[in-house]
Amino acid sequence: MTIAFGILLLFxxxxxxxxxxxxxxxxxxxxxxxxxxxxxxxxxxxxxxSWYWGLGAGLMLSLSSVLPLWVLLLSYSAAAAFCQFLRxxxxxxxxxxxxxxxxxxxxxxxxxxxxxxxxxxxxxxLIEAFNLVVxxxxxFNMILALPAQTLxxxxxxxxxxxxxTR
Amino acid sequence: MKxxxxxxxxxxxxxxxxxxxxxxxxxxxxxxxxxxxxxxxxGVQGWFYTRFQSLQDFLNAPSDLARLRLDNAQxxxxxxxxxxxxxxxxxxxxxxxxxxxxxxxxxxxxxxSYQAAAVxxxxxxxxxxxxxxxxGSDDGIRRGMPIVGQLGLVGRVSQVTAGAARVQLITDxxxxxxxxxxxxxxxxxxxxxxxxDLSIELxxxxxxxxxxxxxLTSGIGGGYPANILVGQVSNVRxxxxxxxxxxxxxxxxxxxxxxxxxxxxxxxxxxxxxxLPNGEQSLP
Numbered sequence: 001m002t003i004a005f006g007i008l009l010l011f012x013x014x015x016x017x018x019x020x021x022x023x024x025x026x027x028x029x030x031x032x033x034x035x036x037x038x039x040x041x042x043x044x045x046x047x048x049x050s051w052y053w054g055l056g057a058g059l060m061l062s063l064s065s066v067l068p069l070w071v072l073l074l075s076y077s078a079a080a081a082f083c084q085f086l087r088x089x090x091x092x093x094x095x096x097x098x099x100x101x102x103x104x105x106x107x108x109x110x111x112x113x114x115x116x117x118x119x120x121x122x123x124x125x126l127i128e129a130f131n132l133v134v135x136x137x138x139x140f141n142m143i144l145a146l147p148a149q150t151l152x153x154x155x156x157x158x159x160x161x162x163x164x165t166r
Numbered sequence: 167m168k169x170x171x172x173x174x175x176x177x178x179x180x181x182x183x184x185x186x187x188x189x190x191x192x193x194x195x196x197x198x199x200x201x202x203x204x205x206x207x208x209g210v211q212g213w214f215y216t217r218f219q220s221l222q223d224f225l226n227a228p229s230d231l232a233r234l235r236l237d238n239a240q241x242x243x244x245x246x247x248x249x250x251x252x253x254x255x256x257x258x259x260x261x262x263x264x265x266x267x268x269x270x271x272x273x274x275x276x277x278x279s280y281q282a283a284a285v286x287x288x289x290x291x292x293x294x295x296x297x298x299x300x301x302g303s304d305d306g307i308r309r310g311m312p313i314v315g316q317l318g319l320v321g322r323v324s325q326v327t328a329g330a331a332r333v334q335l336i337t338d339x340x341x342x343x344x345x346x347x348x349x350x351x352x353x354x355x356x357x358x359x360x361x362x363d364l365s366i367e368l369x370x371x372x373x374x375x376x377x378x379x380x381x382l383t384s385g386i387g388g389g390y391p392a393n394i395l396v397g398q399v400s401n402v403r404x405x406x407x408x409x410x411x412x413x414x415x416x417x418x419x420x421x422x423x424x425x426x427x428x429x430x431x432x433x434x435x436x437x438x439x440x441x442l443p444n445g446e447q448s449l450p
Contacts, residue, residue, distance in 0.1 A: 005389045014290075015290065017290045017397075018287040018288060018290055018298075019287060019288070021288075021289045021290065022292075022422075023422060027361075027363070028292060028361045029292060030292050030361060032274050034290070037360075061290050064288075064289065064290060064298055065289050065290050065291055065294075066289055066291070066296050066324070066332060067291055067294070078323050080414070110292075110293075113291055116294065117293055117294075121448075122340050123339050123340060124293060124339050124360060125360070128360055128361075129293060131358055132361055133293060133359060133360060137292065164358060
């Protein structure tokens with residue numbers, strides 16, 4: 001049940017990302033709904049955090065992205081692994097964990113993507129990419145992090161009966 | 167005999183009185199008297215009517231309330247259905263307008279064959295400008311085919327599956343299109359950017375460009391058919407020390423609102439890579 005709900009959550013986030021994220025941007029930086037769902041899910045009290053969820057997110061995104069599968073798998077599982085690590089270390093301050101995970105996750109995902117594109121001779125200015133995409137994306141993700149966390153929390157409480165997540 | 171005379175006299179008297187009263191009434195002379203006489207009658211009648219009406223309302227209220235609630239529910243449901251129909255019809259109208267514009271575009275270029283496709287997604291990466299369309303190799307779509315909107319060039323197919331295709335927009339940072347600026351007939355290379363802005367590089371310094379000049383595909387390089395509208399020059403940057411000048415281009419297509427596009431299916435892009443020295447890319 002927990003796994004099914006997690007997969008459904010990531011799937012819905014992927015659909016939002018593919019259809020909506022491009023239209024709502026801060027400068028040129030969109031919100032990363034998949035990252036937000038991934039972090040919110042990994043930070044649920046009753047959920048055991050795991051980088052495996054990052055593999056699922058990368059796999060779903062690869063269906064609609066030009067980027068190679070390994071780039072998406074690596075970036076999202078690295079972000080999930082960081083969240084997992086942080087939760088084990090800073091478990092008493094969930095808000096701090098959430099915001100740090102979102103900022104670090106955005107940097108990891110965008111960093112790996114930019115690195116791949118830069119090594120592939122894609123004509124992207126790294127400074128421009130950082131100023132116009134990465135930084136606005138971080139701000140946008142931080143703005144949406146708390147609502148996303150609350151939404152996922154309420155949904156999981158509503159859909160998953162007590163004890164089913166353990 | 168005498169009785170009959172008396173009877174006739176009474177009848178005549180009554181008729182005369184009645185006629186007189188009638189004439190008086192018609193002349194309006196009886197109105198004050200009638201008003202004063204009928205006023206208390208009307209008062210009593212009104213009093214009874216209002217009381218009776220109140221009583222009738224009181225007795226019928228429960229059934230009326232139930233009926234009103236039922237009517238209200240039915241009207242609300244009908245209203246919701248009509249609202250849904252309005253939204254559906256508005257969507258159909260906008261779709262018809264879009265298709266009509268696309269049809270006009272296709273009619274203006276009868277030499278090309280088109281396949282309409284709906285945009286079903288966008289690349290989730292903010293560094294890449296790609297869309298996904300719902301037509302693939304099963305519909306005759308091949309890699310490299312140009313994509314146009316109702317106003318002009320959108321991009322070209324970069325990857326194809328059986329039922330869908332991925333399209334690289336001309337706004338993608340890696341996209342390059344050989345264009346010609348009208349009326350000066352100067353050739354250049356249109357490039358996309360991270361922010362989606364378009365610019366033309368490699369324009370000779372002596373080319374006289376102005377804001378508002380049209381930008382069309384030139385067909386050089388074989389990547390796109392010639393004479394497809396791309397946009398208008400919005401700004402020209404010319405520096406005395408530079409070898410070339412640069413122009414910013416305002417695209418005619420609104421890339422944020424792409425819904426339906428046309429694939430030019432009878433255009434075969436030319437791959438010049440084998441003809442070029444090692445390490446060089448073919449012209450866009």
